[in-house]
Amino acid sequence: MKKKLLFVINTMGRAGAETALIELLKKLDALKAYELSLYAIIPCGELFTRVPENVRIINKGVNNGSLNSFRGRITIAREILFSFFYRLTGLKAIGYMIKNIREQKASGRKLQYDKLLWRLLADGRPVSEEEYDLAVAYIEGAAVYYLADKVNAKHKAAFIHIDYQKAGYTPLMDKDCYSGMDNIFVVSKEVGEKFCCVYPQYREKVRLFRNLLDQQNIREKAVDGTGFTDGFPGIRFVTVGRLHYQKGYDIAIEVLAKLREEGHNVRWYIIGEGAERRNLEMLTKKYGVEEYFILMGAKDNPYPYINQADIYVHATRFEGKSIAIEEAQILGKTIVASDCTGNREQIESGYDGILVELSVEKLVYELKRILKEPELQKEYAKHVLEKQLDYPEDLEFMLAIMNEEKRR
Known part of the structure; x- marks a missing residue:
C-alpha cells in the first residue's frame, strides 16, 4: 500500500515557498510510491496550475488566479468570513487577538494583523477526517496551526522559510504549535538558528532541508x-x-x-x-x-x-x-x-x-x-556556476520519518 502524505500551505500564490513546494511534489510524484494530497488554507494562487496531476487537492474549489486580483481578494475575504463564523471561532479569538496586539506594541514591533489572522483561518476549519502517514506544514502561520490542531497523522513536520524573529512570529502567537512536530525543517542554517532563538526547546528537532530546484x-x-x-x-x-x-x-x-x-x-x-x-x-x-x-x-x-x-x-x-x-x-x-x-x-x-x-x-x-x-x-x-544546489539526502531524511515507530 502506498503511504499517504499531506502537504499544507497557506496559499498557492507565486512566491518562493510555494515554488519550492511544487518542485517537492514533482519529486515525490515521480517516485510513484506515495499517495499525495495538498490542502491550502486560502485556496487561491497561480501555482495551483502547476500542481502535478496525481496530487489530490483537498479543497473543494480553488481559484488559480492571483491573490492580488479582484477575485483573489474576494477569495481571501470569503475565507476569513467563513472562519470567523465557523462555530463562533471569531468571537473565541478576540482574547487571543488583544493579547498579541498588546505584545506587539510592547515590543516596539510593527503591528502585523495578517499574522493574527492566520490563527483565525486555521481555527475556523473543520478537523480533517483522514489519517496520514506523514503530514507536513510547508510554511509558517496558518498551515502549521492547522496541522497541529486539525490533522490526524502518524507523523508531523513543519517547514521554516524565514528569519522567524524578524518576521514577527512569537510563542504567544503560535500557541506552542511546534510541540507535536517530529521534525522542523529549515531552509538554511541561519534560519534554524533564528528559529531556535525563539524556540530553544526544539533545537533537537531542527533539520536542514534546502530548496529543491529543477x-x-x-x-x-x-x-x-x-x-x-x-x-x-x-x-x-x-x-x-x-x-x-x-x-x-x-x-x-x-x-x-x-x-x-x-x-x-x-x-x-x-x-x-x-x-x-x-x-x-x-x-x-x-x-x-x-x-x-x-x-x-x-x-x-x-x-x-x-x-x-x-x-x-x-x-x-x-x-x-x-x-x-x-x-x-x-x-x-x-x-x-x-x-x-x-x-x-x-x-x-x-x-x-x-x-x-x-x-x-x-x-x-x-x-x-x-x-x-x-x-x-x-x-x-x-x-x-560551480555551486552545489542539489541535496538529495534532505528528501531521504524527510521520507524516513515515516519509518519511525512513533512520533517523538
Missing part, C-alpha cells in the same frame, strides 16, 4: 521566449520578488536615482506583484525614475529576463533562503545581495557575488564598483 528546466526556460523587448541600450538590473516591504524596493528606487544622477545608464526591472505597487509607483515619481524602475508584474516565465540581465540584485531586509538567488546562480549571473539572513549562506562575498549592507550609500558604492569592472563580473559569474 535546474535543467530553468535553463531550458531561460532560452524559451523573447525576454526584454524595450530595446534599452544600457545596463539592466533585475530583481524577482513580490512587492512587499521585506524586499527593500523603497531603498532600491533611491539607489537607482543616485546611479542615474551620476551618469550611469541603468534600468531596474522588478518581476513580481503585491500590495506595495501603488506606494512604489509614487516613490518612482518622487525620485523621477518612473521610466527606469520598471514594475513588470508577475511572469509565468521570469528566466529569460534573469538570463538577459547584466546584474541580478537582491537587496532585501531579511530572507530565509532565496529561491530567486538560486535561480540566478543556475543561470550564471553576477549577483549583488544584501548581507542578511539566508543570503549569507548563498553567496561567498568577493568570490561568487557581493554581499552588501542594506543602505543606499553602500549599495550605490558596490554597484558602481562592479559596473566599472566587467572582468570581475565575469569572474563572479564563472564561480557561481
Whole structure:
C-alpha cells in the first residue's frame, strides 16, 4: 500500500515557498510510491496550475488566479468570513487577538494583523477526517496551526522559510504549535538558528532541508521566449520578488536615482506583484525614475529576463533562503545581495557575488564598483556556476520519518 502524505500551505500564490513546494511534489510524484494530497488554507494562487496531476487537492474549489486580483481578494475575504463564523471561532479569538496586539506594541514591533489572522483561518476549519502517514506544514502561520490542531497523522513536520524573529512570529502567537512536530525543517542554517532563538526547546528537532530546484528546466526556460523587448541600450538590473516591504524596493528606487544622477545608464526591472505597487509607483515619481524602475508584474516565465540581465540584485531586509538567488546562480549571473539572513549562506562575498549592507550609500558604492569592472563580473559569474544546489539526502531524511515507530 502506498503511504499517504499531506502537504499544507497557506496559499498557492507565486512566491518562493510555494515554488519550492511544487518542485517537492514533482519529486515525490515521480517516485510513484506515495499517495499525495495538498490542502491550502486560502485556496487561491497561480501555482495551483502547476500542481502535478496525481496530487489530490483537498479543497473543494480553488481559484488559480492571483491573490492580488479582484477575485483573489474576494477569495481571501470569503475565507476569513467563513472562519470567523465557523462555530463562533471569531468571537473565541478576540482574547487571543488583544493579547498579541498588546505584545506587539510592547515590543516596539510593527503591528502585523495578517499574522493574527492566520490563527483565525486555521481555527475556523473543520478537523480533517483522514489519517496520514506523514503530514507536513510547508510554511509558517496558518498551515502549521492547522496541522497541529486539525490533522490526524502518524507523523508531523513543519517547514521554516524565514528569519522567524524578524518576521514577527512569537510563542504567544503560535500557541506552542511546534510541540507535536517530529521534525522542523529549515531552509538554511541561519534560519534554524533564528528559529531556535525563539524556540530553544526544539533545537533537537531542527533539520536542514534546502530548496529543491529543477535546474535543467530553468535553463531550458531561460532560452524559451523573447525576454526584454524595450530595446534599452544600457545596463539592466533585475530583481524577482513580490512587492512587499521585506524586499527593500523603497531603498532600491533611491539607489537607482543616485546611479542615474551620476551618469550611469541603468534600468531596474522588478518581476513580481503585491500590495506595495501603488506606494512604489509614487516613490518612482518622487525620485523621477518612473521610466527606469520598471514594475513588470508577475511572469509565468521570469528566466529569460534573469538570463538577459547584466546584474541580478537582491537587496532585501531579511530572507530565509532565496529561491530567486538560486535561480540566478543556475543561470550564471553576477549577483549583488544584501548581507542578511539566508543570503549569507548563498553567496561567498568577493568570490561568487557581493554581499552588501542594506543602505543606499553602500549599495550605490558596490554597484558602481562592479559596473566599472566587467572582468570581475565575469569572474563572479564563472564561480557561481560551480555551486552545489542539489541535496538529495534532505528528501531521504524527510521520507524516513515515516519509518519511525512513533512520533517523538
